[in-house]
Amino acid sequence: MKLGVLSPDRPFIWMLPLIAILIAFTIIPLFYNIWLSFHEYAPFKRALEPVGLKNWSLLLSDERMWEALGTTILYFVVVLTAEVVLGMGIALLLDTEEFGFGFLRTVLTLTLVVPPAIVGMMYLLIEDPEFGVLTYVLDAAGLLDKATPILSTASTALWGVMLADIWQWTPFMVLIFLAGLRSLPPEPYEAAMLDGASAVMTFRRITLPLLNKVIAVAILIRGIDVFRMFDYVFVMTSGGPGTSTYTLSLYAWQQTFSFIKWGYGATLSLFTLAIILIVANLFIYIAKVRW
């Protein structure tokens, strides 16, 4: 029997379901989204009408979009840096077979499986101005007055949201870096010890270069998620107070579903998609990440 390209000896038939679902759920929606970005909902006609490039020129002149982009970039830089640095520190701390450390590593994995929306609520509670634990601690330590509610003050709200993200995802970095640390060959360390190198020197000259690949993968995967972050801001601040915590994802979602700007929302979401695709692929190319 000749099946040609559909034969089980050829890859096509095996990948057919995957190709079908990827086309149906990424390629078609992508083109639909592009089509949508050249249209806008007209409330009086109750229908979409073509508007040409209006949404795209609006995107470039929209101050709120630039503010949201700035917020997203600030959030991205602070959160990712904090997670990588803290993650590395804690991974080095926990990288030992001494009694109890296996338990500690297990406890850290728990933050990863809490739904981010619920983490948002958790920090809403902890940072509550009336009865939040963090408010109490900061107030008692004299760092931040109880009269300054963390999440409803423009200068602190974004930091309050970042804290939830850093809490939930630093353990992600810890686990990945720990796996990397454990796969390191012992020889360079023996040599370094014979040469009398300091711990800092050993870390900078041996550990970091050897962990290059692992760190790059962790930054790539986490970076994608951080840039498109939605859950925490949606739950904790809804972009407020004012417009101080809008990320691009939240702004796009709200334009579409709260303000019925279907075309402009689509344009914003495409803009977010383009940034991620370009930056992530550039990073993959430069850092030589391979799958």
Place this chain on the structure above:
Amino acid sequence: MMVRSKSSRMVRTIVGWAVVALFAFPLYYWMTVAFKEGNEIFNWPPKVWSFTPTIKNFEEVFGISFGFGFGEQREVLPGGGNFRMGPRLWDSIVIAILSTALAITIATLASYALSRMNFRGRHHFVSWVLSTRMMPPVAVAIPIFFIYKDIGLLDTYTGVILIHALMNLPLAVLLMKSFFDDIPGEIDESALVDGASRWLIFRRIVLPMVKGGIAATAVLCFIFSWTEFLFVLTLTQTGLKTVPVVSSTFVTSTGTAWGSMAALGAAAMIPAFIFILLVQKHLVRGLTLGSVKQ
């Protein structure tokens, strides 16, 4: 690694426990709220250690004596809504299990071919799968909302299951491929020489060898569906809702039902905690889409 003095080991133990305690604290505190009465939740200073535990919140959320929605509602909570969550938990379970099954089936077939067969453009295909992982959910949710509206999939199990399966496919494909890559290709080749068909080799020889990998992949898919927020928020209205989305509705203009929310959140975390402990061995490989092995 290096020989260290006793005092530096002491310091390491103390700092290690302190750091992990700091990370565990929000979870602990959330659990205490689930077991607190209203007035104890709103105490200033916040009650961290001493409070009178009660299961009232769980009764309110799940119906009296955990009857999954059949009990009497005892009182109207802030916002006046119906906070009985048995059916919502059911929605979460159905969606997570079926979307996981779908993603695993599709991914296992495709990743077997990606691991075993050489063809032109294989590298580009893997890159395409990876790049779908980069799409921001909002850029998928907006067009899918309108497409679903037209074809009647809005607010249905099928609609959410399909989109959750899609969301998990890049992870499932790349992770399963890494598990297939672990098994030497000579096994397939010698069976092929003996006259076995590809399909038979896949089902009888290779598939049983990656059982552990399938289980680990399935657990991660389940967890990501269980915790997903944006798609369910966007693509459902009144017919169904998963736990993360429905808990966000506990925040209302007349106040937040913290006790009920914490009880629901705590109940939602427990299955995920158990699952994650089961796949510890493959967790890092899973989180890095198969590229870092433990």
